Amino acid sequence: MSLTVIFGDRAPLKVEAAAEADNLWIDRGDLEAISGWELKPEGICKGDVCVPIPPGRAADFSREGGLRFNLAALGTLLEQPFVRDDKNRVWYFGEAASTRRNAMASPDAPDFELPDLDGELHFLSDYRGKKVLLSAWASW
Amino acid sequence: MVVAVALDTAGVPAVRDFIRPTSVELPPLLKDIMGWDDKLLARAAVPEYPCLIDQKHITGELYGFINVPMATWIDEEGHIVRPAEPSGVSDGVRAMDPATFKIPEQVVAAGKQLRTSYIDAIRDWVNKGAKSEFVLSREEILRRSEGPDATDALASANFRLGQYLLAEGHREDALPYFAKARELYPESWSYKRQTWELEQAGKASGPEFFAAVQALGHKHYYAPVKLKASN
Numbered sequence: 050m051s052l053t054v055i056f057g058d059r060a061p062l063k064v065e066a067a068a069e070a071d072n073l074w075i076d077r078g079d080l081e082a083i084s085g086w087e088l089k090p091e092g093i094c095k096g097d098v099c100v101p102i103p104p105g106r107a108a109d110f111s112r113e114g115g116l117r118f119n120l121a122a123l124g125t126l127l128e129q130p131f132v133r134d135d136k137n138r139v140w141y142f143g144e145a146a147s148t149r150r151n152a153m154a155s156p157d158a159p160d161f162e163l164p165d166l167d168g169e170l171h172f173l174s175d176y177r178g179k180k181v182l183l184s185a186w187a188s189w
Numbered sequence: 190m191v192v193a194v195a196l197d198t199a200g201v202p203a204v205r206d207f208i209r210p211t212s213v214e215l216p217p218l219l220k221d222i223m224g225w226d227d228k229l230l231a232r233a234a235v236p237e238y239p240c241l242i243d244q245k246h247i248t249g250e251l252y253g254f255i256n257v258p259m260a261t262w263i264d265e266e267g268h269i270v271r272p273a274e275p276s277g278v279s280d281g282v283r284a285m286d287p288a289t290f291k292i293p294e295q296v297v298a299a300g301k302q303l304r305t306s307y308i309d310a311i312r313d314w315v316n317k318g319a320k321s322e323f324v325l326s327r328e329e330i331l332r333r334s335e336g337p338d339a340t341d342a343l344a345s346a347n348f349r350l351g352q353y354l355l356a357e358g359h360r361e362d363a364l365p366y367f368a369k370a371r372e373l374y375p376e377s378w379s380y381k382r383q384t385w386e387l388e389q390a391g392k393a394s395g396p397e398f399f400a401a402v403q404a405l406g407h408k409h410y411y412a413p414v415k416l417k418a419s420n
Contacts, residue, residue: 055349055350055353132347133350134362137354137357137362139350139353143345143346143349144250145342146336146339149337150337152251154331157268157269158267158268159251159252161247161248163194163243163247163248164241164242165239165241166205166240166242173192173267176190177265177267179265180262180315181190181191181262182260182311183192183248183252184259184276185193185196185243185252185258186194186195186196186257187195188195188197188199188203188204188206188207189197189203189383189386189393189394
């Protein structure tokens with residue numbers, strides 16, 4: 050079955066996958082494109098970070114001789130909340146609360162990229178070297 | 190410098206309509222308590238500072254903007270020196286009559302004083318930098334920066350899924366996820382008001398909004414801001 054997976058701020062990706070209860074079995078080959086994580090002998094890795102698969106739980110993550118990978122198990126392991134819409138066949142994996150809390154413990158203002166009224170993109174870091182009053186408002 | 194971020198899923202048209210109103214006559218007392226005099230409104234209509242559009246409420250999550258207006262202060266090195274806080278506004282808005290938008294004069298006066306104090310604090314920081322008494326210590330910043338818990342993160346996931354479905358044209362399918370986000374993170378007035386407005390234009394400032402504010406009871410709509418760490 051084709052469905053759309055959104056992993057954090059990564060672009061939505063339409064992939065062949067099997068949604069079974071709270072499990073989402075994807076082709077192992079799609080794992081990195083969807084999430085940025087890779088399955089390696091030492092665990093599930095992204096850059097220099099590797100998270101070992103808990104002992105005795107390999108079958109929760111991988112099946113069919115390693116050809117299929119359970120993305121929901123990864124989300125749970127990383128404490129990422131996930132929500133799915135079965136009607137439109139969309140799964141969204143959010144950011145773990147601990148990731149955000151750790152970032153907030155840093156003195157550094159997190160960078161972001163947003164468009165202005167004319168569509169021109171701005172990074173917050175474009176204004177490094179100046180004091181910035183970051184002011185949030187809304188039309189609603 | 191000011192970098193204004195509009196938390197607006199409706200995007201550029203909604204923001205343009207807001208900052209360049211052509212026919213909206215704002216109630217004088219509302220203008221008073223918010224500090225929107227004619228000169229300021231004319232300047233706001235043609236912003237001289239970056240006015241960014243945050244359709245996904247990314248900055249809301251990164252900085253903890255759970256309502257508007259809120260602000261955070263960032264120094265030249267890119268370090269936060271004051272975390273997200275209501276910027277010169279108070280619960281005085283709760284004294285507004287929802288039918289007439291009238292606010293008692295003494296509340297308006299207190300609101301003006303608060304706004305002036307906040308702007309004076311910003312000016313002090315601009316002039317004195319790290320020596321300003323309004324620059325908070327790292328410990329104080331951490332004490333004031335309450336990060337999300339697992340339930341808040343789940344609320345965010347629901348909000349984001351709703352936004353994706355909305356953007357894909359599945360408005361009716363998106364609404365339950367918005368409702369779930371509100372339910373999971375009731376402290377976020379940004380979620381409440383944004384998603385109400387997406388459900389029905391005007392709902393963000395309609396009877397539901399005023400009923401929800403009144404239901405707060407003794408809790409704050411805008412938490413009081415301690416300008417100095419010591420007060």
